[in-house]
Amino acid sequence: xxxxxxxxxxxxxxxxxxxxxxxxxxxxxxxxxxxxxxxxxxxxxxxxxxxxxxxxxxxxxxxxxxxxxxxxxxxxxxxxxxxxxxxxxxxxxxxxxxxxxxxxxxxxxxxxxxxxxxxxxxxxxxxxxxxxxxxxxxxxxxxxxxxxxxxxxxxxxxxxxxxxxxxxxxxxxxxxxxxxxxxxxxxxxxxxxxxxxxxxxxxxxxxxxxxxxxxxxxxxxxxxx
Amino acid sequence: xxxxxxxxxxxxxxxxxxxxxxxxxxxxxxxxxxxxxxxxxxxxxxxxxxxxxxxxxxxxxxxxxxxxxxxxxxxxxxxxxxxxxxxxxxxxxxxxxxxxxxxxxxxxxxxxxxxxxxxxxxxxxxxxxxxxxxxxxxxxxxxxxxxxxxxxxxxxxxxxxxxxxxxxxxxxxxxxxxxxxxxxxxxxxxxxxxxxxxxxxxxxxxxxxxxxxxxxxxxxxxxxxxxxxxxxxxxxxxxxxxxxxxxxxxxx
Numbered sequence: 001x002x003x004x005x006x007x008x009x010x011x012x013x014x015x016x017x018x019x020x021x022x023x024x025x026x027x028x029x030x031x032x033x034x035x036x037x038x039x040x041x042x043x044x045x046x047x048x049x050x051x052x053x054x055x056x057x058x059x060x061x062x063x064x065x066x067x068x069x070x071x072x073x074x075x076x077x078x079x080x081x082x083x084x085x086x087x088x089x090x091x092x093x094x095x096x097x098x099x100x101x102x103x104x105x106x107x108x109x110x111x112x113x114x115x116x117x118x119x120x121x122x123x124x125x126x127x128x129x130x131x132x133x134x135x136x137x138x139x140x141x142x143x144x145x146x147x148x149x150x151x152x153x154x155x156x157x158x159x160x161x162x163x164x165x166x167x168x169x170x171x172x173x174x175x176x177x178x179x180x181x182x183x184x185x186x187x188x189x190x191x192x193x194x195x196x197x198x199x200x201x202x203x204x205x206x207x208x209x210x211x212x213x214x215x216x217x218x219x220x221x222x223x224x225x
Numbered sequence: 226x227x228x229x230x231x232x233x234x235x236x237x238x239x240x241x242x243x244x245x246x247x248x249x250x251x252x253x254x255x256x257x258x259x260x261x262x263x264x265x266x267x268x269x270x271x272x273x274x275x276x277x278x279x280x281x282x283x284x285x286x287x288x289x290x291x292x293x294x295x296x297x298x299x300x301x302x303x304x305x306x307x308x309x310x311x312x313x314x315x316x317x318x319x320x321x322x323x324x325x326x327x328x329x330x331x332x333x334x335x336x337x338x339x340x341x342x343x344x345x346x347x348x349x350x351x352x353x354x355x356x357x358x359x360x361x362x363x364x365x366x367x368x369x370x371x372x373x374x375x376x377x378x379x380x381x382x383x384x385x386x387x388x389x390x391x392x393x394x395x396x397x398x399x400x401x402x403x404x405x406x407x408x409x410x411x412x413x414x415x416x417x418x419x420x421x422x423x424x425x426x427x428x429x430x431x432x433x434x435x436x437x438x439x440x441x442x443x444x445x446x447x448x449x450x451x452x453x454x455x456x457x458x459x460x461x462x463x464x465x466x467x468x469x470x471x472x473x474x475x476x477x
Contacts, residue, residue: 057300064299065292072293082296089299094309094316155288162285181250181286206247213278223281 041104049096056096060089063105067112073178074116076167080123081116088115113179113193120171158222165215173208180205238271249276250283316473322466323473334466341460348453 041062047055067088072081088111099107166174175194179185180201185193190201216223245262248254254262265272301309321327 053301053303053306056306060300064295068295069289069291069293073289078296082299085295086297086299089301090305090309093301093306158285159289162282162289177286181283182289184287186252202248203244205251206244209247209250209279209282210243210275212282213275216282217278220278220281223278223285 037105038103045096045099045104048093049099056093059104059108063108064089066105067108070109070178070183071112071116071119073163073166073182074113074175075119075123076163076174077123080119084115084119085112087118088112091115109183110193117175117194120175124171154222161216161219161222162212165212168215169208169211173204173211176201176204177208177212181209238269241265241269241272243272243275246272246276247279249279319469319473321473322469330466331470334463334470337459337463337466339463341456341458341463344452344456344459348450348456 041059044055044059044062048059064085067085068081071084071088072078075081075084088108091114092108092111095111166177169177172194176190179190179193180187187198187201191198194201196204213220242265245258246265248258248262262276266276267273322330
């Protein structure tokens with residue numbers, strides 16, 4: 001229609017835009033140039049696809065701590081969380097060919113989230129003791145050496161308090177809050193990942209925050225400092 | 226005790242929707258609810274305190290460390306990789322049966338299983354209601370293309386009236402073919418020109434009259450009614466599809 005000769009002379013600028021070669025949206029091509037981490041990840045991934053196990057293991061080393069942090073907040077049991085992360089890496093290796101572009105980090109995170117939700121379902125079917133590892137504070141991340149000791153101590157205490165409170169709310173609320181508030185997913189992505197409606201996701205996040213506030217009511221001074 | 230109104234608010238705090246307040250931590254709050262929340266915060270001390278706590282909590286959550294030291298090395302060994310690569314062929318074969326495979330496979334499997342179970346129930350339950358003779362008649366009539374005997378569940382199987390009903394069905398008694406149907410049913414197995422093994426091997430109505438239902442119970446052991454066979458096939462197919470789906474899920 002826009003390319004028709006009758007419209008051509010009347011709207012030359014529009015035709016020029018229309019006849020311009022279409023922009024090919026290749027997430028790999030567009031992100032490689034921008035992000036050195038993504039460039040590194042894609043190189044490792046391509047080598048892994050070609051059968052290089054060491055390249056895949058390099059990816060594992062790069063992301064295991066990050067994925068563990070994500071999963072252990074959804075499944076607050078260190079052993080189960082570690083198993084879920086391991087399962088996520090096995091799944092990723094098995095489905096290397098299923099990578100459709102985009103950020104490797106997001107791809108791995110989504111696999112890990114699914115593995116974490118599988119672990120949650122498994123836990124629901126076979127309820128065990130309520131997360132004994134949470135009593136052990138030694139798994140908190142090491143404090144930054146350059147930071148003020150008081151600040152570091154406060155931050156560690158705050159993180160521990162949040163982790164305790166997160167472990168005490170419902171699994172659905174915890175998953176939604178971790179994905180939205182901690183990992184930065186948007187409502188739509190969370191709805192797709194968890195298989196519920198957008199309204200349900202919002203409701204879980206909002207009610208979960210209120211539940212967290214109730215649980216942390218007498219420790220809010222940690223957050224004000 | 227009635228809730229006291231907040232000093233700044235015309236309405237008591239307990240009437241305020243605190244779930245709306247939880248949206249203060251959202252990155253892109255709904256404009257409509259944002260206005261309501263701002264009004265609540267401005268008008269009610271308690272709401273303002275809750276909103277402030279929630280805002281601090283959102284900051285605290287976002288401030289959690291992005292990575293934690295994994296308790297073990299997650300790197301794959303050569304053995305893991307070899308095992309995962311070996312499973313590729315089976316995964317490829319079973320992929321169509323998996324959750325992301327053919328659409329409608331799960332309902333189909335469920336339907337086949339349900340049909341198979343229903344068929345099996347239909348052929349076994351009459352044992353308790355009308356005796357095994359009725360079951361035999363179901364199978365025989367099904368195999369011979371006869372009408373489904375609606376009166377087969379009647380308790381008086383041993384009586385000749387009931388036998389006639391089972392042979393032709395009550396609906397056929399008024400039809401012109403009824404005598405012929407009864408004759409076909411009463412004929413010896415050799416005269417069954419439909420060539421159905423189940424029908425020819427099943428006891429006839431005359432057997433029923435002569436021996437009663439007890440003898441028929443022993444007779445059914447040698448033949449399986451076609452309805453049962455079909456039900457077993459359907460049940461097997463449905464369960465097989467479900468098993469393949471489960472296996473594909475495990476391999477995926």
